[in-house]
Amino acid sequence: MSEQRRPGTVAEIEAAPAGPQVAAFFDLDGTLISGYSARHMATDQAKARDLDPSQMVKALGAVIGGGGLNPSSFEQLLALTAARWKGRTVDDLDEMGLRLFEKKLSDLLFPEMRAIVRAHQRRGHTVVLTSSATAFQVEPVARYLGIEHVLCNRFADEDGVLTGQVVTPVLWGPGKAAAAQQFAATHGIDLSASYFYADGNEDTSLMYLVGQPRPTNPGKQMETVAKRRGWPVLRFTSRGRASQVRSLLGFGSMLPIGGLALGAGLLTRNKRLAVNLGTTLWTRTMLAINGVTLNVVGRENAFAARPAVFIFNHRNNFDAFIATAIVERDFTAVAKGELRSDPIIGTAGRFLDVAFVDRANSAKAVAALKPIEEMAAKGLSVLIAPEGTRVDTTTVGPFKKGAFRIAMAAGIPIVPIVIRNAELVAGRNATAVNPGTVDVAVLPPIPVDDWTIRNYAGKIAEVRQQFVDTLADWPSDAHD
Numbered sequence: 018m019s020e021q022r023r024p025g026t027v028a029e030i031e032a033a034p035a036g037p038q039v040a041a042f043f044d045l046d047g048t049l050i051s052g053y054s055a056r057h058m059a060t061d062q063a064k065a066r067d068l069d070p071s072q073m074v075k076a077l078g079a080v081i082g083g084g085g086l087n088p089s090s091f092e093q094l095l096a097l098t099a100a101r102w103k104g105r106t107v108d109d110l111d112e113m114g115l116r117l118f119e120k121k122l123s124d125l126l127f128p129e130m131r132a133i134v135r136a137h138q139r140r141g142h143t144v145v146l147t148s149s150a151t152a153f154q155v156e157p158v159a160r161y162l163g164i165e166h167v168l169c170n171r172f173a174d175e176d177g178v179l180t181g182q183v184v185t186p187v188l189w190g191p192g193k194a195a196a197a198q199q200f201a202a203t204h205g206i207d208l209s210a211s212y213f214y215a216d217g218n219e220d221t222s223l224m225y226l227v228g229q230p231r232p233t234n235p236g237k238q239m240e241t242v243a244k245r246r247g248w249p250v251l252r253f254t255s256r257g258r259a260s261q262v263r264s265l266l267g268f269g270s271m272l273p274i275g276g277l278a279l280g281a282g283l284l285t286r287n288k289r290l291a292v293n294l295g296t297t298l299w300t301r302t303m304l305a306i307n308g309v310t311l312n313v314v315g316r317e318n319a320f321a322a323r324p325a326v327f328i329f330n331h332r333n334n335f336d337a338f339i340a341t342a343i344v345e346r347d348f349t350a351v352a353k354g355e356l357r358s359d360p361i362i363g364t365a366g367r368f369l370d371v372a373f374v375d376r377a378n379s380a381k382a383v384a385a386l387k388p389i390e391e392m393a394a395k396g397l398s399v400l401i402a403p404e405g406t407r408v409d410t411t412t413v414g415p416f417k418k419g420a421f422r423i424a425m426a427a428g429i430p431i432v433p434i435v436i437r438n439a440e441l442v443a444g445r446n447a448t449a450v451n452p453g454t455v456d457v458a459v460l461p462p463i464p465v466d467d468w469t470i471r472n473y474a475g476k477i478a479e480v481r482q483q484f485v486d487t488l489a490d491w492p493s494d495a496h497d
Contacts, residue, residue, distance in 0.1 A: 024249035025231055030136040040206045041137040042197055042223070043130070043164070044215035045148035045155055048233045050125040051256035054154040057121045058113075091149065091189040098151070099172045103181030107174050114153035122158060124444030127253045130214070130233070134162050137212070143204060147197055147223075149189045166204075168196045190219035197223055214251070215239075224248065255441050255451055270302045293346040300341045308452025309335075309442050311342060314492045315459040318432060319343050322462040324398040326424040329434040330413055330484055331402035333443040335450050340400055340434050343459060348398035351389060351419065393427035403481075413484045421465070421477050430462035431480060435487045458487050 022028045033039065046053045102110065137144050146159045147168040155169040170189075173182040188196050201208050209228040213220070218238035224230040232243045233251045243250050275295055282291025304311070319327075327348070329340040337350075350371045372389045393399050403421070404414035424431050437456040443449070460483055468476050 024229075025133075025251040027132050027136040030133065030140060030142075033140060033142075034210060035140045035142075037141055037143045038205055038207045038210065039140070040143040040145055040201065040204075040208070040211040040227075041134070042145045042147045042211065042213040042215075042227070043134065044213075044217065044220060044233075045146060045150055045158060047216035048214050049127065049130050049134075049146070049158060049162075050122055051127065051253075052125060054117070054122055054150055057125075058117055058154060088187070088190055088192065092183070092187050095151075095170055095183050095187060099179070099183045100181045102172065102179050105179050107177045107179065110153045110179070111156075114151075115157050117154070118157035118161065120446075122154075123161065124447045125256050126158070126161075126444070127256050128438070128440045129251075129253045129255060131162065133214070134164065138163065142212075143206060145197070145200065147188070147193060149193060149219075166200070168193070168200060191222050193220065194223040194226060198226065255453060256444070266306050270299060270306065274298045274302060289347065296341060296348075297345055300338050303338050304342060307442070307450040309339075309450060310454045311339065311457050312454050313343065313457045313459065315461070316343070318459040318461050319345070319434075322430045322432070323347065324393055324396050324427070325430045325432045325462055326393070326399045326401065326420050326427075327432045327434055328401055328403045328416075328420050328480075330436055330488075331404045331406065332436060332439040333445050333447060335443045335447075336436050336439045337400075337402070339436055339439060339455055339457060340402075343434055343457060344398060344400055347396070348400050349389060349392055351399065351401040390423050390426045393423055393429055398429075399423055413481060413488070416477050416481045418473075418477065421468075421473060421480075424465045425468050425473065428465070430464045432462050433460040433480065433483055433487075434458075435460065435484050437488060437491060456491065458492050460487065 022032050043049055046055070134144060143166065144164050145166040145168060146155055146162075146164045148155050148170075150169055152167070152169050152171050155167055159165075159167045168188060170187060171184040173180045173184050186192050186195070197213075198208070200206065201211070208226050211227045212229040212231055213223050213227045214231045214233045215223065216232070216234045216236060216239070218236040221239050221242055224232065224239070224242070230243075230246075230248045231251055232239050232248055234253060235243060235250060240250060242248070278291045278295030278298070281294055282288050285291075303309075324347070327340065327344050329336065337352075352371050352373055389399055399420070401420040401423075403416040403419070405417045406414070421431065435458040437458070439455050442451050442453040442455060463480060465476075
């Protein structure tokens with residue numbers, strides 16, 4: 018077996034038999050996401066003062082009294098939750114689950130597991146999210162990943178109002194394995210050809226049932242069984258271990274670096290020298306402190322034509338630093354208006370002459386870009402994310418016209434900066450960064466001499482297609 022097709026990789030799945038008779042079962046907590054969704058749900062409820070301390074004591078007693086988490090104690094916990102939510106509507110709890118996903122769980126999804134889910138989907142496998150968590154925790158994740166089948170714990174309701182009862186049988190340990198067996202029998206699944214990805218010790222029983230067990234970030238007991246039986250173990254660290262302290266140090270470094278740059282600017286009476294020194298040092302410091310390295314293809318294109326309008330695909334709160342590291346010097350930027358009030362970005366933006374654009378008001382957006390057009394015409398490059406907002410990690414969103422209008426007005430070329438896997442170091446809304454390597458491709462400058470009002474919409478579409486094509490077929494001549 019080649020290294021590329023080793024168990025637990027996308028390449029292995031792509032070479033596997035295709036068709037719906039092969040199932041891929043995925044656990045949620047610790048497998049698709051880092052950590053436990055219940056903990057984040059409890060934290061969210063505590064902040065909203067929606068947790069009853071007496072219920073918490075009862076829940077703790079159920080676990081301790083049962084000698085730890087087991088089928089009996091888990092059923093007690095689930096029953097306590099059902100009783101606490103009696104009388105609430107399904108719609109209310111669905112909304113709570115969606116809010117939890119958007120605020121927290123989406124940034125805890127392992128990008129590696131997301132790629133594995135999609136690889137199974139491309140092979141036409143029957144993908145199933147099977148979890149002991151409740152439907153309110155599980156279903157938003159399933160919808161986001163395009164997973165049609167969900168096996169999880171549910172609460173009984175009458176006309177959309179919870180009755181305080183749990184739908185049986187309860188899915189945990191052997192109960193989850195039994196539910197998977199029933200699902201396989203109903204849907205014509207060949208378990209001997211199927212996969213199961215899970216971390217919990219209680220999921221060992223389902224691991225035994227499938228022909229392709231894939232312990233993922235396994236607990237101690239499952240890891241022991243995996244070693245004994247020769248099961249391949251998958252471990253991912255791209256989520257959940259980001260140090261808030263490390264990220265705060267990176268952002269905090271702006272103060273001494275800014276002071277140094279300001280001093281240099283005062284001594285030389287050269288604001289641009291100060292700006293260049295500050296942006297270069299801060300970007301390098303941010304990357305170094307957070308353990309992020311860049312694997313760059315075509316770096317020479319970043320300096321082939323200056324000034325230019327540099328455009329990058331927007332994935333998270335950190336990719337602007339990645340793009341800045343490529344451009345390095347003699348540039349200004351465009352950012353969304355909401356960041357104007359940010360104490361760090363807003364302060365730095367004013368020093369850097371950043372244009373903060375109110376996306377909801379087209380007239381104000383046009384007015385905000387006017388000074389940027391003038392600076393570009395005088396020799397400053399411009400850095401901008403034409404999508405205008407962070408988008409899904411595997412797509413390229415629609416491009417807004419501002420970046421291209423600046424290039425046309427100033428008569429300067431466009432340089433695409435394609436960022437492939439920034440999601441490995443930070444989720445879409447994450448405020449902390451994980452160490453890792455991000456791939457970047459800088460494409461050749463695109464002149465706009467022949468762009469006109471009549472053809473520029475088509476030209477913009479062609480530029481966007483370059484991003485799509487590069488992400489689909491990444492350049493192989495990386496040497497930087």
